[in-house]
Amino acid sequence: MSATARAIRHLSVLKEFTETPGPRxxxxxxxxxxxxxxxxxxxxxxxxxxxxxxxFVDLDGTAGYATSFLEESFGGLARLHTAPVVLDHIDFKSxxxxxxxxxxxxxxxxxxxxxx
Amino acid sequence: xxxxxxxxWFLGGAAFCLLxxxxxxxxLDPKIDLAELLQLTVTVIIGVLLQLYAVRNYSDFxxxxxxxxERAEGASKSLSEAHxxxxxxxxxxxxxxxxxxxxxxxxxEFSNSVLIFEKAAEECALxxxxxxxxxxxxxxxxDRLTGGGFPAHPYTPQVAGEEGGLYLDLSQALTSLxxxxxxx
Numbered sequence: 001m002s003a004t005a006r007a008i009r010h011l012s013v014l015k016e017f018t019e020t021p022g023p024r025x026x027x028x029x030x031x032x033x034x035x036x037x038x039x040x041x042x043x044x045x046x047x048x049x050x051x052x053x054x055x056f057v058d059l060d061g062t063a064g065y066a067t068s069f070l071e072e073s074f075g076g077l078a079r080l081h082t083a084p085v086v087l088d089h090i091d092f093k094s095x096x097x098x099x100x101x102x103x104x105x106x107x108x109x110x111x112x113x114x115x116x
Numbered sequence: 117x118x119x120x121x122x123x124x125w126f127l128g129g130a131a132f133c134l135l136x137x138x139x140x141x142x143x144l145d146p147k148i149d150l151a152e153l154l155q156l157t158v159t160v161i162i163g164v165l166l167q168l169y170a171v172r173n174y175s176d177f178x179x180x181x182x183x184x185x186e187r188a189e190g191a192s193k194s195l196s197e198a199h200x201x202x203x204x205x206x207x208x209x210x211x212x213x214x215x216x217x218x219x220x221x222x223x224x225e226f227s228n229s230v231l232i233f234e235k236a237a238e239e240c241a242l243x244x245x246x247x248x249x250x251x252x253x254x255x256x257x258x259d260r261l262t263g264g265g266f267p268a269h270p271y272t273p274q275v276a277g278e279e280g281g282l283y284l285d286l287s288q289a290l291t292s293l294x295x296x297x298x299x300x
């Protein structure tokens with residue numbers, strides 16, 4: 001089934017998490033990628049997955065994302081669910097920095113082979 | 117610029133006509149032949165149309181190439197600013213809150229400048245082989261800027277070495293891209 005035919009669940013980083021996404025791990029600072037994964041991204045992804053919906057993540061409006069934050073959160077999601085499952089149930093909005101969408105898909109593909 | 121080019125074409129054409137007149141001896145025939153007059157008129161019109169066509173096409177393509185070169189130079193400038201910021205942070209051995217903010221802005225600026233180039237090349241329907249290399253290097257480069265332990269831990273010598281290598285590769289790829297546009 002194509003992603004466009006499915007129901008869509010929304011997640012806005014700015015409205016639901018923070019304006020200033022932080023480092024990779026919680027011990028390194030506030031609003032970390034790991035915190036985002038554990039508290040928001042993974043629970044919402046599970047919800048979307050159980051309904052065979054697509055989780056639409058709005059990345060706009062923040063001060064910017066470090067690769068470390070994105071690798072930990074989205075790569076971490078791939079380590080929990082496998083890259084094909086994540087790529088099949090996730091989509092992004094990123095008008096502030098359009099290449100982020102490509103970058104995150106790469107972190108998801110590479111993240112599955114990660115160790116942590 | 118277009119007017120200057122048109123004037124150049126005009127001068128060239130006039131010089132060419134003068135050369136023909138000097139090389140081919142002839143006498144003015146007071147009789148006016150209608151067929152010859154018609155032939156001359158058609159020849160002049162065709163000449164003017166060909167001249168206009170050549171000037172328009174040549175100058176339009178040059179403008180396109182100049183626009184793309186300008187975009188590539190923009191990407192190169194953003195890259196240099198990000199590299200300078202990285203070098204400063206590495207030399208100081210720390211990443212402060214303002215460094216973090218500046219680095220994220222520089223990363224975004226560089227990525228978006230590459231994207232602006234990509235969109236301009238698409239608009240111009242110009243295929244540039246070097247661009248795929250620039251795009252691939254961009255991903256690797258931003259991973260060195262803000263990956264690993266960023267911003268909680270300072271850059272390591274290993275990351276600094278990788279960043280330096282990628283900066284050189286990207287600079288060379290962008291220069292080659294400009295040459296490629298110019299050769300088109």
